[in-house]
Amino acid sequence: xxxxxxxxxxxxxxxxxxxxxxxxxxxxxxxxxxxxxxxxxxxxxxxxxxxxxxxxxxxxxxxxxxxxxxxxxxxxxxxxxxxxxxxxxxxxxxxxxxxxxxxxxxxxxxxxxxxxxxxxxxxxxxxxxxxxxxxxxxxxxxxxxxxxxxxxxxxxxxxxxxxxxxxxxxxxxxxxxxxxxxxxxxxxxxxxxxxxxxxxxxxxxxxxxxxxxxxxxxxxxxxxxxxxxxxxxxxxxxxxxxxxxxxxxxxxxxxxxxxxxxxxxxxxxxxxxxxxxxxxxxxxxxxxxxxxxxxxxxxxxxxxxxxxxxxxxxxxxxxxxx
Amino acid sequence: xxxxxxxxxxxxxxxxxxxxxxxxxxxxxxxxxxxxxxxxxxxxxxxxxxxxxxxxxxxxxxxxxxxxxxxxxxxxxxxxxxxxxxxxxxxxxxxxxxxxxxxxxxxxxxxxxxxxxxxxxxxxxxxxxxxxxxxxxxxxxxxxxxxxxxxxxxxxxxxxxxxxxxxxxxxxxxxxxxxxxxxxxxxxxxxxxxxxxxxxxxxxxxxxxxxxxxxxxxxxxxxxxxxxxxxxxxxxxxxxxxxxxxxxxxxxxxxxxxxxxxxxxxxxxxxxxxxxxxxxxxxxxxxxxxxxxxxxxxxxxxxxxxxxxxxxxxxxxxxxxxxxxxxxxxxxxxxxxxxxxxxxxxxxxxxxxxxxxxxxxxxxxxxxxxxxxxxxxxxxxxxxxxxxxxxxxxxxxxxxxxxxxxxxxxxxxxxxxxxxxxxxxxxxxxxxxxxxxxxxxxxxxxxxxxxxxxxxxxxxxxxxxxxxxxxxxxxxxxxxxxxxxxxxxxxxxxxxxxxxxxxxxxxxxxxxxxxxxxxxxxxxxxxxxxxxxxxxxxxxxxxxxxxxxxxxxxxxxxxxxxxxxxxxxxxxxxxxxxxxxxxxxxxxxxxxxxxxxxxxxxxxxxx
Numbered sequence: 001x002x003x004x005x006x007x008x009x010x011x012x013x014x015x016x017x018x019x020x021x022x023x024x025x026x027x028x029x030x031x032x033x034x035x036x037x038x039x040x041x042x043x044x045x046x047x048x049x050x051x052x053x054x055x056x057x058x059x060x061x062x063x064x065x066x067x068x069x070x071x072x073x074x075x076x077x078x079x080x081x082x083x084x085x086x087x088x089x090x091x092x093x094x095x096x097x098x099x100x101x102x103x104x105x106x107x108x109x110x111x112x113x114x115x116x117x118x119x120x121x122x123x124x125x126x127x128x129x130x131x132x133x134x135x136x137x138x139x140x141x142x143x144x145x146x147x148x149x150x151x152x153x154x155x156x157x158x159x160x161x162x163x164x165x166x167x168x169x170x171x172x173x174x175x176x177x178x179x180x181x182x183x184x185x186x187x188x189x190x191x192x193x194x195x196x197x198x199x200x201x202x203x204x205x206x207x208x209x210x211x212x213x214x215x216x217x218x219x220x221x222x223x224x225x226x227x228x229x230x231x232x233x234x235x236x237x238x239x240x241x242x243x244x245x246x247x248x249x250x251x252x253x254x255x256x257x258x259x260x261x262x263x264x265x266x267x268x269x270x271x272x273x274x275x276x277x278x279x280x281x282x283x284x285x286x287x288x289x290x291x292x293x294x295x296x297x298x299x300x301x302x303x304x305x306x307x308x309x310x311x312x313x314x315x316x317x318x319x320x321x322x
Numbered sequence: 323x324x325x326x327x328x329x330x331x332x333x334x335x336x337x338x339x340x341x342x343x344x345x346x347x348x349x350x351x352x353x354x355x356x357x358x359x360x361x362x363x364x365x366x367x368x369x370x371x372x373x374x375x376x377x378x379x380x381x382x383x384x385x386x387x388x389x390x391x392x393x394x395x396x397x398x399x400x401x402x403x404x405x406x407x408x409x410x411x412x413x414x415x416x417x418x419x420x421x422x423x424x425x426x427x428x429x430x431x432x433x434x435x436x437x438x439x440x441x442x443x444x445x446x447x448x449x450x451x452x453x454x455x456x457x458x459x460x461x462x463x464x465x466x467x468x469x470x471x472x473x474x475x476x477x478x479x480x481x482x483x484x485x486x487x488x489x490x491x492x493x494x495x496x497x498x499x500x501x502x503x504x505x506x507x508x509x510x511x512x513x514x515x516x517x518x519x520x521x522x523x524x525x526x527x528x529x530x531x532x533x534x535x536x537x538x539x540x541x542x543x544x545x546x547x548x549x550x551x552x553x554x555x556x557x558x559x560x561x562x563x564x565x566x567x568x569x570x571x572x573x574x575x576x577x578x579x580x581x582x583x584x585x586x587x588x589x590x591x592x593x594x595x596x597x598x599x600x601x602x603x604x605x606x607x608x609x610x611x612x613x614x615x616x617x618x619x620x621x622x623x624x625x626x627x628x629x630x631x632x633x634x635x636x637x638x639x640x641x642x643x644x645x646x647x648x649x650x651x652x653x654x655x656x657x658x659x660x661x662x663x664x665x666x667x668x669x670x671x672x673x674x675x676x677x678x679x680x681x682x683x684x685x686x687x688x689x690x691x692x693x694x695x696x697x698x699x700x701x702x703x704x705x706x707x708x709x710x711x712x713x714x715x716x717x718x719x720x721x722x723x724x725x726x727x728x729x730x731x732x733x734x735x736x737x738x739x740x741x742x743x744x745x746x747x748x749x750x751x752x753x754x755x756x757x758x759x760x761x762x763x764x765x766x767x768x769x770x771x772x773x774x775x776x777x778x779x780x781x782x783x784x785x786x787x788x789x790x791x792x793x794x795x796x797x798x799x800x801x802x803x804x805x806x807x808x809x810x811x812x813x814x815x816x817x818x819x820x821x822x823x824x825x826x827x828x829x830x831x832x833x834x835x836x837x838x839x840x841x842x843x844x845x846x847x848x849x850x851x852x853x854x855x856x857x858x859x860x861x862x863x864x865x866x867x868x869x870x871x872x873x874x875x876x877x878x879x880x881x882x883x884x885x886x887x888x889x890x891x892x893x894x895x896x897x898x899x900x901x902x903x904x905x906x907x908x909x910x911x912x913x914x915x916x917x918x919x920x921x922x923x924x925x926x927x928x929x
Contacts, residue, residue: 032810036817044499044544044833044840047676047847053494084419086412086495087570095591151621159625166626167618172594270617272408272592280407285810 123212252308383655393926408592431580609926669852690749716895853892
């Protein structure tokens with residue numbers, strides 16, 4: 001297992017390298033750069049100064065020179081300077097990553113907390129009214145666009161009922177580092193978190209339900225039943241153990257999603273995270289930030305898939321990676 | 323990964339479109355229809371034909387709130403920054419670039435010199451100034467009792483520090499401009515040849531002298547009077563810190579100080595700022611005990627304002643109809659420091675000589691053609707239908723915000739297709755082959771390529787409307803590449819004089835200096851149309867000459883210049899815009915009038 005993980009990590013290096021090369025070349029293909037049109041507000045700036053800024057940020061160099069310089073620094077952990085934000089990319093990202101991960105983790109946990117019981121219920125009592133209700137909800141959640149649902153949640157629970165704050169990640173008036181601040185953060189997390197989670201349940205519910213219905217008819221379940229195992233135990237011991245396997249394996253992939261952030265939730269709830277930063281950096285041609293975010297989510301994908309494999313082999317004795 | 327970013331991009335577009343759709347919603351569609359019903363089409367035309375520079379008159383917004391109650395003791399206020407993205411948080415005047423950063427800065431930091439309604443410096447601020455006889459030396463005196471938030475007095479060396487930063491060879495911001503460069507010794511310092519700026523002399527802690535290479539009235543509108551707390555942020559000059567470290571330091575991003583009416587207590591990065599009253603503020607005790615300023619999404623701003631969560635907010639133009647009838651607020655507006663225009667490409671930028679070279683054979687070289695195209699655009703209808711009157715036809719290139727310099731007598735070329743046709747006929751643009759479109763003066767086919775920016779729901783309809791307007795007078799205008807271009811792609815082409823472009827739609831923020839030479843001068847790289855003329859050179863020079871310190875003289879020069887632009891049409895101003903603000907009815911002493919910035923400390927809330 002250790003060997004397997006080690007090998008996967010080793011493969012990661014050329015993968016990331018290739019990814020960085022591709023994203024770099026593509027980014028430079030975009031017309032304009034961070035300085036283009038940046039002076040709409042101060043027409044008196046001298047043309048020499050504009051040129052100087054391009055020089056300082058190396059924007060006039062050919063892409064391979066820029067790429068070389070970037071790689072040289074990146075291996076030392078320096079992802080460059082953001083033109084728009086005037087600070088090192090690493091510290092810029094550090095500020096946003098925490099928010100993004102908190103929100104995504106909340107979404108992930110809540111969506112599993114909702115989806116797994118519902119999936120089990122629907123599977124166990126398939127074709128009853130409970131099942132039909134859950135399936136209906138499921139298709140609704142599948143068909144509803146996130147931005148519509150999030151706005152609706154915001155208007156109902158934020159503006160009309162006033163139960164939750166309508167934007168931001170924390171109430172700034174509350175003193176830092178206190179328990180009250182933690183509660184305030186949680187309070188701010190509920191609406192965006194629920195909006196995201198309630199729409200993220202589709203895959204899990206559907207998968208679980210189908211798998212349980214499928215497994216119910218399997219021979220080993222029939223055997224268990226005929227041996228006189230109580231119905232409850234048939235489910236917990238035999239069926240669920242099989243049906244939850246793939247769900248657990250998916251967890252690794254979900255990690256991938258944690259990093260990307262959700263542009264919809266971030267914009268609607270004014271929740272500063274990576275998603276917005278990514279879009280902002282693309283439109284503003286803030287290349288260093290774009291590259292850094294792509295690299296991070298690229299690394300997350302690779303680690304996530306590896307994690308999936310590891311989880312799978314850890315819980316399923318039939319699959320063992322040597 | 324590519325797929326992922328593509329998806330993100332696609333989703334962003336969806337978000338935007340939905341926001342816009344949600345914001346303007348049904349109301350706008352209905353409102354539009356009602357207007358159509360109510361008005362006789364013929365009458366409408368008549369009105370626009372007569373329309374003088376007074377098109378703004380239809381909408382009339384106050385500049386100040388009407389509540390004249392006393393501000394309550396220890397009030398608290400919540401101010402919105404209406405944005406779909408976090409603020410950047412570079413909270414220093416020398417380095418910031420975002421507009422939201424500027425909004426934050428204005429609460430805790432101010433310039434040493436105040437400005438009046440024409441954006442000219444006055445002696446009402448934290449310092450006074452005096453110009454020498456030859457207008458080349460400015461002596462500045464800081465008043466007593468002006469203190470940074472940490473209690474240290476604001477010193478002349480703090481203002482010098484700002485100049486040392488702006489001119490520093492490592493400085494990569496956009497504020498090293500002609501006015502800064504005009505300080506004696508600045509170019510040498512900027513190139514790193516010396517460590518001293520010879521033109522700035524410190525007499526004592528409260529008095530200093532600036533000497534300029536050329537006497538120019540631009541000093542009066544563009545004088546950089548923002549000091550930087552040298553003792554607090556660290557000194558680049560002694561090697562204590564570097565420009566790069568300074569820009570990203572906590573002293574600028576986490577707990578910056580200034581000498582404005584409110585102190586920053588806390589910042590949640592990208593999201594909100596908490597201020598408390600600066601009891602030692604030099605103008606007097608600020609009215610509010612604390613202020614929370616936070617980012618609010620454009621999708622929810624109207625609801626937030628309606629609910630009373632927000633006391634002050636800028637309102638995006640496309641939400642005007644929904645916010646108009648909210649009854650716990652008052653709407654204020656003033657004409658924004660910007661105008662939209664159609665530019666007619668007439669030459670190239672000569673990078674070697676660093677000047678614009680006009681090509682007399684350019685497709686758009688005919689003055690009559692440009693005039694006709696201006697006459698053909700129905701800007702009044704665009705402003706009314708697409709912006710509910712929040713945009714209105716532009717007349718001149720010095721916007722009405724500059725009260726003393728905007729020439730009211732220049733009426734612009736209001737929608738008049740007949741006049742446009744007449745002009746084209748007279749100039750020899752005639753349809754010789756009978757295809758419905760005019761050929762050029764030599765009888766060659768004339769296809770004008772039009773570049774316009776994408777973004778927002780109005781970009782496409784506006785471009786289409788203009789193209790239709792021009793087709794109506796017999797000009798064949800086509801979109802460059804058959805589509806709109808995104809901001810960067812657009813300016814990349816325009817800046818580099820891409821031969822694909824004959825005309826383009828752009829917009830300029832004017833800044834606070836009325837001097838137009840940065841946008842229309844012979845040596846201005848931002849003069850994207852590459853229009854030049856001797857008369858233009860002459861007037862622009864005169865406008866910033868020593869004689870122009872005389873306001874009447876300068877006014878006269880700029881009136882002549884506006885006449886010239888009206889006649890030559892290097893660009894045709896299309897619309898001016900209102901910047902709309904909502905203030906809760908409990909807000910008192912609040913005004914957005916230019917020159918009233920100094921009253922910020924009086925802003926308050928009533929019971």
